[in-house]
Amino acid sequence: MEGRPISGLARLRDDFPILSTEMNGHPLAYLDSAATTQKPVQVLDAMDAYYRTTNANVHRGAYLLATRATEAYEGARAKVAGFVNAASPQEIVFTRGTTTGINSIAFGWGLYHLREGDRILLTMLEHHANLVPWQLVARHTGAELVYLPLTSDYLIDTAALEGLLDERVKVIAFSGMSNVLGSIGPIEVLGEAARSVGAITVVDAAQMVPHMPVDVQALGVDFLAFGAHKMLGPTGIGALWGSMERLEQLEPSEGGGEMIRDVGLYESTWTDIPHRFEAGTPPIAEAIGFGAAVDYLEAIGMEVVRSHEESITRYALERLAEVPDLRVYGPDHLSQRGGAVSFTLADIHPHDLATILDQQGIAVRAGHHCTRPLHRLLEVPATARASFYVYSIPEEVDRLVAALHEARRIFGVA
Amino acid sequence: MEGRPISGLARLRDDFPILSTEMNGHPLAYLDSAATTQKPVQVLDAMDAYYRTTNANVHRGAYLLATRATEAYEGARAKVAGFVNAASPQEIVFTRGTTTGINSIAFGWGLYHLREGDRILLTMLEHHANLVPWQLVARHTGAELVYLPLTSDYLIDTAALEGLLDERVKVIAFSGMSNVLGSIGPIEVLGEAARSVGAITVVDAAQMVPHMPVDVQALGVDFLAFGAHKMLGPTGIGALWGSMERLEQLEPSEGGGEMIRDVGLYESTWTDIPHRFEAGTPPIAEAIGFGAAVDYLEAIGMEVVRSHEESITRYALERLAEVPDLRVYGPDHLSQRGGAVSFTLADIHPHDLATILDQQGIAVRAGHHCTRPLHRLLEVPATARASFYVYSIPEEVDRLVAALHEARRIFGVA
Amino acid sequence: MSLDDLYREVILDHYRNPRHRGRLDHATGHAEGQNPLCGDEVSLDLVVEDGRVTEVAVTGQGCSISQASASMMADIVIGKTIEEIAEISRRFRAMMDLDEGDPGIDASRPGEALGDLEALQGVRRFPVRIKCANLPWATLQEALQGPA
Amino acid sequence: MSLDDLYREVILDHYRNPRHRGRLDHATGHAEGQNPLCGDEVSLDLVVEDGRVTEVAVTGQGCSISQASASMMADIVIGKTIEEIAEISRRFRAMMDLDEGDPGIDASRPGEALGDLEALQGVRRFPVRIKCANLPWATLQEALQGPA
Numbered sequence A, B: 001m002e003g004r005p006i007s008g009l010a011r012l013r014d015d016f017p018i019l020s021t022e023m024n025g026h027p028l029a030y031l032d033s034a035a036t037t038q039k040p041v042q043v044l045d046a047m048d049a050y051y052r053t054t055n056a057n058v059h060r061g062a063y064l065l066a067t068r069a070t071e072a073y074e075g076a077r078a079k080v081a082g083f084v085n086a087a088s089p090q091e092i093v094f095t096r097g098t099t100t101g102i103n104s105i106a107f108g109w110g111l112y113h114l115r116e117g118d119r120i121l122l123t124m125l126e127h128h129a130n131l132v133p134w135q136l137v138a139r140h141t142g143a144e145l146v147y148l149p150l151t152s153d154y155l156i157d158t159a160a161l162e163g164l165l166d167e168r169v170k171v172i173a174f175s176g177m178s179n180v181l182g183s184i185g186p187i188e189v190l191g192e193a194a195r196s197v198g199a200i201t202v203v204d205a206a207q208m209v210p211h212m213p214v215d216v217q218a219l220g221v222d223f224l225a226f227g228a229h230k231m232l233g234p235t236g237i238g239a240l241w242g243s244m245e246r247l248e249q250l251e252p253s254e255g256g257g258e259m260i261r262d263v264g265l266y267e268s269t270w271t272d273i274p275h276r277f278e279a280g281t282p283p284i285a286e287a288i289g290f291g292a293a294v295d296y297l298e299a300i301g302m303e304v305v306r307s308h309e310e311s312i313t314r315y316a317l318e319r320l321a322e323v324p325d326l327r328v329y330g331p332d333h334l335s336q337r338g339g340a341v342s343f344t345l346a347d348i349h350p351h352d353l354a355t356i357l358d359q360q361g362i363a364v365r366a367g368h369h370c371t372r373p374l375h376r377l378l379e380v381p382a383t384a385r386a387s388f389y390v391y392s393i394p395e396e397v398d399r400l401v402a403a404l405h406e407a408r409r410i411f412g413v414a
Numbered sequence C, D: 001m002s003l004d005d006l007y008r009e010v011i012l013d014h015y016r017n018p019r020h021r022g023r024l025d026h027a028t029g030h031a032e033g034q035n036p037l038c039g040d041e042v043s044l045d046l047v048v049e050d051g052r053v054t055e056v057a058v059t060g061q062g063c064s065i066s067q068a069s070a071s072m073m074a075d076i077v078i079g080k081t082i083e084e085i086a087e088i089s090r091r092f093r094a095m096m097d098l099d100e101g102d103p104g105i106d107a108s109r110p111g112e113a114l115g116d117l118e119a120l121q122g123v124r125r126f127p128v129r130i131k132c133a134n135l136p137w138a139t140l141q142e143a144l145q146g147p148a
Ligand SMILES: Cc1ncc(COP(=O)(O)O)c(C=O)c1O
Pocket: A257, A279, A280, A281, A282, B034, B035, B097, B098, B099, B100, B127, B129, B130, B175, B177, B178, B179, B204, B206, B207, B227, B229, B370
């Protein structure tokens, strides 16, 4: 064990009011950032100020207030585009979240381009958000689902591509970073594989974009979906990045205002990309908040975010190794994983663990974390998960470990 | 002319910080509430407090914070249910907004129940949000679109049902209150008509729910879609009410986390209503804000909201009648209309009007207001629209009228 | 409220050594209960003869509270009449505070006559977990109604 | 900035009495421009002969700025060579502040040699409306490229 890392980011905890609250009589130790992160005042203030000074509907108003609202909304798009280094802001579609982003590809691309005999290649560690939409589209089109297995160290097994990759594969959809195992996806390899057979690649980047530097132009993939609420931003908004070439193949999966060029009684035409994918009044204040979250993360620097998480995850893995009968599910190597640490402890059910930790003010998640197929593969119905972000500090890990020892005592684990 | 009404609600303007700002050197006169309303501090504070004290992902956390977040989110559902007098909170599905609500019926019901030869009955005054989804579904299923015309006083012409209503009609979708004409839809008549042929009724209630008391149990319709941002609430959220019987016939139009009972590799099963229609992390803070908006409106009383709007609309219609060459599109009778007043003035293009008004700090919308078919019917490419809400005051109408006279001068209208 | 009050020894014993596990191929009633929010599952087979539950078999998985509750429930209901079970269920609900102030129950001693189940009293202070404790009872309700 | 400066008489005149309205059946170039945000439309037919625009016909609808701009534009480009039109377009963009500080243009008198178009100078102070003024020019650009 290397000892507690010094946390260079500890000072920014003051920006997160909730981190100074108490839970069950103890200071809150929020270790559930993979589910949703806390929000800094900078993000809250940006949204509040928007509503207090600039609120109007976007894109259609000829008056100053509406112009300002539109500029703020489109400005947020440009910020998000810059954050993932998109070739242009047009490549960013604002969505409701990661789930909606993936659904809009499944229904807007899959429904129009897939047919019987085609294959959709997924992996065994996918979140339901990157499984269920494809199951639905498979049902509608007759396409077939195929799964890449995992290696013994919990990574997507690219060796298995050999037997599974051929011209029938039209979509490869996978997680850029697992919300359970932490595993970082073999993006370049799968992007390359997809190109070799003409398939599109869809990256579920719900966990990836918040936690590591991402340059979509360097990744060699087609679509990348992520959400604001897991990266310091508000609920209610996410982004879908797509290469312009692929966005041009995408059909809108919702119809309504703002997304049309002209509407007749029986037919309509679409406006330009990305607005054709944003039917109706968009989440405007949420876009402003998303932009402010991006500003906040950029001020820290995503390299710093990543290395902070590496060090706190290293510390957590070391300290958890001290707890007898505790088993961690996920890669050992820090370079192959993010800061979601899932585990079981002896025969204590994860929900009981969560209750015991909660009594100490420690918030961890327990359950299948929206990955039932993965949990079946792991042969556990549920795991407990601690997950970290920029504001996480080693003291929280220490409290977690102490509470786990206490759980062993309560359950009389010998 | 009856003289300026006394506005009993004028005092609540203090709750809306934006109404004290200046635009182009004049106090803002915000007359675009049909596009989106302003938000009272009570709503902003509720969301801010949520993020500062209660933020966690809902439905899956075994810890206290997540329980509180879940209770707040479900509590908001109960408030919205109460606001429209739903039989139970389960009949309320949180959506991204009216547009998403209508799309989820078109794709979740239409796609599964419509086939060639079936008809979808719409009306000539529909917003694109209640046209384009049906066009898309018609294209996918082979169903046909049919339109109810308008009467000479801008109401949906129920007399035309005679020739159009038969067993082929499977859906009747119409606006409860027009965002252009203000016309209140003949809900009971169309609900009755639908029942007589076994069709479902879908009410675009984007303008109706914010502006008048609504009791879904009394209306005799199947679905009602509305959004928070037009009723003092935040962007990014809306609600779909459906009768339990019809919700049971609805398929989820998005797949993902939180909406499943079990997920296998190739198939999944859905959880209960309404959660099966809420894939992914929902707009949590937005639901809290929506609930606070409902509280605010209930504290005023929807009867009072409606009568306030009737009186300010009456005043506006009277004063606008003084402006030569001005033409209002919409019913004369206050009982048949809401507070959206669309007009043209001589040959001055509405965008030019909007610019001239904007220079006086008056925000009105100009364009087709997402109703191109209606504007073609009216034989104008665009109209200007002033629209009111609880915070609107007669002084704003006076300023509007004065600025319209000025517009006539600038354009040299004789 | 101490965690030791929640996780009493008798609960951990039922969790680790659940009674009446298995399936019945001659069941007269069957039901499956799930707590979609936390994933707890309880599946019940039972035999009712002459208005009396003669056999119960439990499968499922989940937290100690749900599984211990199922085990204890099976223990107590076997041999009881439907009416007796209704009364026990009522007492159990009162103990869990599920029916606020049921007048038929002595509020100071709601757990009376519940046997091992009394150990679940501590759950009442952990509102999130009440549904875990109640899952087997809701499932029983269903199993008593339907055929296998 | 006064509204009278925006809505100069010459603009209202072109709006009310647009020049060169109609369609050409022998057009060598055609394009349709639309401003999706406000709905302004401009449709152009034109004839280019020996590198010179000999005819222009305009249809469309929209605000006074877009329609007057189209009318004035038609007026000025007829009879000009492609190169001359490029230079006028460049001056127009400079006047509208669309290409910040184009070094080839005398910033103090960008409207020079634009004729009636100079009247659109006031639009520059109304940023939302600049795209209205520019719509015909963007459409012209396209019409000069493609065949009918
Ligand atoms: C009548 C009507 N229907 C539907 C909508 C669409 O609502 P939203 O843009 O919030 O989805 C609106 C508002 O723009 C409306 O006025």
